[in-house]
Amino acid sequence: MVGRKDKEIxxxxxxxxxYGFKMLVEKYQVQVINLAYSLSRDSSLAEDxxxxxxxxxxxxIDSFQRKSSLSTWIYRITLNMSYQFLRxxxxxxxSPKKYxxxxxxxxxxxxxxxxxxxxxxLKYRIVIILKDLQGLSYKEIARILNCxxxxxxxxxxxxxxxxxxxxxxxxxEGL
Amino acid sequence: MNCKKIKKLIxxxxxxxxxxxxxxxxxxxxxxxxxxxxxxxxLVSLKKLISSxxxxxxxxxxxxxxxxxxxxxxxxxxxxxxxxxxxxxxxLALGLVTFIYLGSLQIRKENFLEEYLLSALxxxxxxxxxxxxxxxxxx
Ligand SMILES: [Zn+2]
Numbered sequence: 001m002v003g004r005k006d007k008e009i010x011x012x013x014x015x016x017x018x019y020g021f022k023m024l025v026e027k028y029q030v031q032v033i034n035l036a037y038s039l040s041r042d043s044s045l046a047e048d049x050x051x052x053x054x055x056x057x058x059x060x061i062d063s064f065q066r067k068s069s070l071s072t073w074i075y076r077i078t079l080n081m082s083y084q085f086l087r088x089x090x091x092x093x094x095s096p097k098k099y100x101x102x103x104x105x106x107x108x109x110x111x112x113x114x115x116x117x118x119x120x121x122l123k124y125r126i127v128i129i130l131k132d133l134q135g136l137s138y139k140e141i142a143r144i145l146n147c148x149x150x151x152x153x154x155x156x157x158x159x160x161x162x163x164x165x166x167x168x169x170x171x172x173e174g175l
Numbered sequence: 176m177n178c179k180k181i182k183k184l185i186x187x188x189x190x191x192x193x194x195x196x197x198x199x200x201x202x203x204x205x206x207x208x209x210x211x212x213x214x215x216x217x218l219v220s221l222k223k224l225i226s227s228x229x230x231x232x233x234x235x236x237x238x239x240x241x242x243x244x245x246x247x248x249x250x251x252x253x254x255x256x257x258x259x260x261x262x263x264x265x266x267l268a269l270g271l272v273t274f275i276y277l278g279s280l281q282i283r284k285e286n287f288l289e290e291y292l293l294s295a296l297x298x299x300x301x302x303x304x305x306x307x308x309x310x311x312x313x314x
Contacts, residue, residue, distance in 0.1 A: 018242065021242075022238055022242075025237070025238050025241060026238065029233045029237060029238075030230075030232060030233070033231060033232070033233050034230050034231060037230075037231050038228065043231050046231065047233060047234060047237070050233060050237070051237070051240060051241055051244065054241045055241060055244055055245060055248070058241075058245050106224075106227075109224055110224055110227065110228060110229075113221075113224045113225055113228070114228065117225070128225065131190060132222050132225040132226045133225060133226060133228060135226070137192070138190070138192050153183075153186070153187075153192075156186065156190070157182075157183065157186055160186070160218065160221065163221070164217070164221070167221075
C-alpha cells in the first residue's frame, strides 16, 4: 500500500471532504480496480466498477462507523459492487467456450489458470483472489468476509483442491 | 503426523501463516515424504501463477472522472429536492414516495424470482446466490 495512513485520510476528509477523498482514491484505486478485474476479467468493466465503488465511498464515508478498518470496508464495497455488475451480465457467464492448449509457455499456463479460476464457485474464487492476488492475510480476509479465520483457512484449502481438480484435465503434464 | 494433517501445514506454509514450531514439524516430515514434497511444489507453482496474473491500472484521469460524477449527482439531487419543495404539495409527495417504493418492491420481487431460476442452472450461479447474503449486510 502506498500513500497516507488511513487515519490521516479520514481526518483530512472530515476537514476537507474533496481533498481527503482524492487522497483516498489515490491510495486505493489500484487495489480496487484489480480486485474488480480479477473477478470480471474485463478491464473496461473493472474501471466502471472502480468508479462506482469510489462514488459509493464518497456518499457513505460520512456515516462510516470505523467498526472495521477503512481498507476492509473498501474491499467489501468493491466485492459487492463487482458482484452487482457481474449479476447484470450473468448471461454472458453462461456461454460455454472451448479452449485448446499446448501448455508450454508461461503465458498459456497463466491463461489456463485464468480459466480454472473462472470455473471456481464464487465463494472459493474470492478467497483465492484475496489471498494470492491481493496478498491479504487470513485475518484481513476474515474481516472482509465477516467469517472466522478458520473458515478462511478451510475455504482456501477446499478452493485449492477444487482448482487442482479443474486444472488437471487442462494441464496434462502437471503444473 | 500423517500426510493429511501435513497438507494443512503446507497450506499455512505457502500462505505465510505458519509459526516456527509447525514449520519444524513440516520440515521433518518433508525429509522423508515424497508425496508431500510434490504437494509443496504443486501448490507453490499454483500460487506463483495465480499471483503473477496480469495487473491493470486505472485510467490517467480516473480521479477527475469520479469527482465529475459526484458533482453531477449532487447537482441532480439539489435540483430534485428544490423542485420537489417548490412544486409538489406534501400529501402528494408522500403518495408519490409510497408509490415509487411499492413499485421498487415489485421489481425486486421479480428480480428475485429470475435470480432464483437462473441460479438453479449452474453451480456457479448457485454460489453467487448464497454469497450475496454475506455481503448484503453492508448496504
Ligand atoms: Zn506426507
